[in-house]
Amino acid sequence: MAESKKWHAETLAIVAGRPSSPGAPFNVPPTFASTYRDGGDIGYGRWGNPTWSAFEETLGELEGGYCVSFASGLAAVSALLASRPLGTSVVFPTNGYNGHGVSSNVWRKRDD
Numbered sequence: 001m002a003e004s005k006k007w008h009a010e011t012l013a014i015v016a017g018r019p020s021s022p023g024a025p026f027n028v029p030p031t032f033a034s035t036y037r038d039g040g041d042i043g044y045g046r047w048g049n050p051t052w053s054a055f056e057e058t059l060g061e062l063e064g065g066y067c068v069s070f071a072s073g074l075a076a077v078s079a080l081l082a083s084r085p086l087g088t089s090v091v092f093p094t095n096g097y098n099g100h101g102v103s104s105n106v107w108r109k110r111d112d
Helices: 001-007 009-017 050-063 075-083 098-111
Strands: none
Touching: 009 050
C-alpha cells in the first residue's frame, strides 16, 4: 500500500488488509481453522492465518508501523519478555493477565 501514507485513518481502516487484485473478494473471509495441510504458506494456525494477516496489516497501517498478533495472552507476554535483554526491569500490574504473573515469578526465581 505505497499510497497509504496519503490516506486518512478512516480510509485506512476500510482498505488496509484487503486484497487489491481484480477478482479477489473485497473482504478477507474469517478463517476459523487451527491446522493446515503441510507444505503450504501456513503450517499451523497459531503461526498465523489469512484473517490474522489482514488484521495485522490493517492495524500496522493505522499505527504507521507493524503489528504482530498472538494466539494467546501468554504467547504475547512471552514474546515481549524474550525480546528484553538480561537484567531489564519489567513492571506488571498485579491485577492483569494471570499467565504473565505466574510466568514472571518463575523467570524471576530462575534468574535470582
